[in-house]
Amino acid sequence: MAHLLGGENLHLEFPTKTVFDGVSLGIDEGDRIGIVGRNGDGKSTLMKLLAGRLEPDGGRVTVRSGVRVGMLDQADVLDPEQTVGHAVVGDRPEHEWAGDAKVRDVIGGLVKDLDWDAKVGELSGGQKRRVALAALLAGDWDVIFLDEPTNHLDVDGITWLARHLNNRWPRTQGGLAVVTHDRWFLDAVCTDTWEVHDRIVEPFEGGYAAYVLQRVERDRQAAVAESKRQNLMKKELAWLRRGAPARTSKPKFRIEAANQLIDDVPPPRDSVALSQLAVTRLGKDVVDLENVSVSYPTEDGGTREVLHDVTWLIAPGERTGILGVNGAGKSTLLGLVTGAVQPTSGRVKRGKTVKIAVLTQQLSELEDVAEDRVSDVVASKRTTYLADGKEMTPGQLLERLGFTNEQLATPVKDLSGGQKRRLQLLLILLDEPNVLILDEPSNDLDTDMLAAMEDLLDTWPGTLLVVSHDRYLLERVTDQQYAVIDGRFRHLPGGVDQYLDLAARSRTGTAAGASSASNPLAATGPAAGGGGTTTAVAPKLTGARARAAQKEVGATERKLEKLTGRVEQIHAELAAHDQSDYEGLAAITARLREVEAEIEELELRWLELSEDLGQ
Template sequence: MPNLVNLESVSVGFGGPKPVLDGVSLGVDTGDRVGVVGRNGGGKSTLVSVLAGALTPDAGRVSPVRGLRLALVSQQSRPVGATVREAVLGQAGFRAGPVPDHEWAADPRSRAVVEGLRPGGDRGLDASIDGLSGGERQRIALCAALVRELDLLVLDEPTNHLDVEGVGWLAEHLLARRTALVVVTHDRWFLDTVASRTWEVVDGRVEQYEGGYGDWIFARAERARLADAAEQRRRNLARKELAWLRRGPQARTSKPRYRVEAAEALIADVPEPRDSVELVTMAKHRLGRTVIELEDATLRVGDRLLVDRQTWRIGPGERVGIVGVNGSGKTTLLRAVGGERRLDGGRRVQGTTVRIAQLSQDLADLPMHRRVLQAVEDVAERVTIGRYEQTASQLAERFGFPASRQWTPVSDLSGGERRRLQLVRLLMTEPNVLLLDEPTNDLDVDTLQQLEDLLDGWPGTLVVVSHDRYLTERVCDRVVALLGDGRITDLPGGIDEYLRRRTALEERSEGAPRSAGSSQGAPRSGTSTEAGRSEAEKRAARKEVARIERRLERIATEETKLHEQLAAAATEPDRLLALDAELRALVSEREQLEEAWLEASVD
């Protein structure tokens, strides 16, 4: 069944500094019962108003199914009619004017609603609406919606003007009917009773949870734990990056000494980014001895000879980077390795257990009519990468598609997002040979780090064509070059050797030596932008360091107390939100102080 209504990248701002809803994508399906929670003023009412079509978003799209029968009861709803009878029963399809009791009482839904909620109170159905309070009018508006035959009922704080019995009756009524429901409420019992899903509106986003109030509390606690774990993984990833940089050429460490020492302290116990011996062993089990071999291979494009009778064997677990100038034939060679392009001479041999996946620069293979998660699950629902199994949703989230973006249509994605989606779909095929053609195109730094971290533990054969030197050195253990001489040249010295060879070729072709100050050279180790500081400046810096350290100690104590308070407030959602905001502010301050400490600790 299609969703009854979809929100796609919806944003609402009201002219404030931050949008109330920021790129929200979600949907309501037949039979859904969704409880909406969040801070006061956080956007709950805005969300349901947009969902019901009562508010037009600043950006994005609201798509209801054709012929959708929907009713919205908001805190601003006003009943239509002179009397309670007309306002309520007129909505059920009864004729205008006074409705005899025997007519509406014969309709089970109308009778149940009128008897359960008693609109008009002791004054009965013939009471004039004009003399009723705001709360009474809200009850009438609720009744008028409930007597209708609906596909989707949207309620904003329906329990505010109901007593305990009324709340109980409403919960039972909503559970008994098949109407899909979206309800904003602070009534925890009501939420736990009627909701099968919970949406939390926070910071312009909508976090989605399965179950009612109790499930939401447990899920939030679990999500907080996972967020802490994700933060720890992020820090470990940064430490791994630093470790790799520190082990690289000395030119990479030409930074102020205090930064080098801080990095060395941070990465002192970090292992190598990957265990190449173990990965090659695992790859041999998956691939066997023969992976891909080009024997006496020749490649031409028109009259140009790119590869001239070369033999190149790629073994299990090898990580090879192909470098060369534009037009040297890197992509053509990669396509020949993958079997997509026929050789002009020689032969290609492929192992029987080889499963190749190739990331091309063409995005035409993406299904534009599907949504992000669907496009990934079309390939597979689960994937094992290295030692770990991940779901399609988990891998998509790892590559920058959080739950709120996973139902976005592929056609609405940016170029960078489509590139990330292409990469996720590629990995879901569980290849053991991965061919990447310019994988850094359109990918942001965070996504690249995630890709590099994933490839660190990937037990397969990898061939990469990239102009990104950092990526090539980071993920590849071997580099080959196409230098325009028809050969596939192995470069034991990696990119540095390639640059030296290119320089030598240019010098020979130009007949003149290049200057020692060539732009290809790296900065000399030990050069620093830091000028010497006076004793007074050093004393001031030491005072600042001491001040920062005292504040950091106080923050650590406050963080510990906040964590204890969060644990104690597990059943108080409003208090949890307030404490969580305090904790976020403390963490932000601590991170800023740590940066300031590094800057001030130069001696």
């Protein structure tokens, strides 16, 4: 692969710490790299060094002649006086950018709902972020650096972005490096992972799931020094292994290797025990929404119905994820649960023992204790907390959530965004609610802290309701998902994939009547060939062909089961054979290789059929 850019012996110091010391790495044609690590260890700084935004104190960054480098910063860098259209396509004439399939795809995927002539300064923070991402992706780049690109994107937008990046270049061309806490996105896009830690950058092959597998093995080899980290990552891997087949097929390692790592690991949650505890603490009644509708007045004197005829009987110990585009009514739905919103019609009934807590995005719970030290704030709460069947002190919980002894003496106002988020969660848990609502809990947290938070929530014996665009987190901590679509509340037995399919159909059904008079983006959607909607999860086969494919799936699974048993028999035959009979051993080994090759071919066919059936 041709080299695009790289850093050689990079050294960088800030006034209070050394960020990198002797780091050498590079990006070649075809590289798709996810950058992970703890907050503050230098992920964004590394991208700025490689993109030429920051000069190293030692070493050098080299870029191959003619290579074009683009970067999405976390900071807002757009001119507030320019229009949305000018920010995205610049001075290019309309016939030029409208004829570019890539630009149409970007517009349809990110900013089609915005007024083309609106000034950037009048937009919300999330809208500005989408415009900045669209402006970058509309350009021609050989290497793209993305710093938290999934912030302010809903599940639809994140899925679109993954598809766009996967299709942007041929497999052996272009270079991508991305920093994100969205682990589903890392797995969907990246072929390699860089972990930034302790002033170095450590490379791993594969996306997030493969990275977890390799890191677990590395930590196993250093069990004494990394025992706590190892156990947490083993548990994370156990969930990965028990997840959808597509997730375990992503890494290049054999599934048997994962099985050996997790054969003694229990499920992430003891659902029966948690349910029993939840009933004990809550009783049988939590919150029931019965035929509830909510309408709001509009500026023209009319009303707009946000939720229509919603029935949701929330059970003790229920763990539910809620999906929906921004503005669909998710916050209104949660307001009905908490009592902050009153229904226009229908009935809301709450159990007598219900104690609801909400992990908000605003960190408002910390405003009154901003000047206090972390240790003093925690000391004002309960002295013990039950987790994993053991009593833990608040200090032990803080350690579990990544706080060091030095940080306990830090005033709350001086904590980073991720530290405040973790402290906020801890204070809520110490108040012992029995219904916990998490509103975008993954904001400001790195992948390690997300895993630690998920591990802590696994032992929490209450009703958990989660609103998040982080697909990985939703699938990890909840047992079922619902969606707010067109004002209605719908159960999703098929999970996030089913939601994406329903959302795509909903958009397709309404797009035909949309007017393009006020916004030229309306003419650049699917009808114009821009591919602005995501339909990848829809079944490719229907009718008789689908039934035939389903039969082949069943036959393939039966063959795989028989061949797996055959492999075990050959292994036993190898173990029992005379080890000095080299010719006999070679013959048995050859048979084993033949069976393994047949299994691999059948697995590939099974995956192809599953994709065609939309499974």
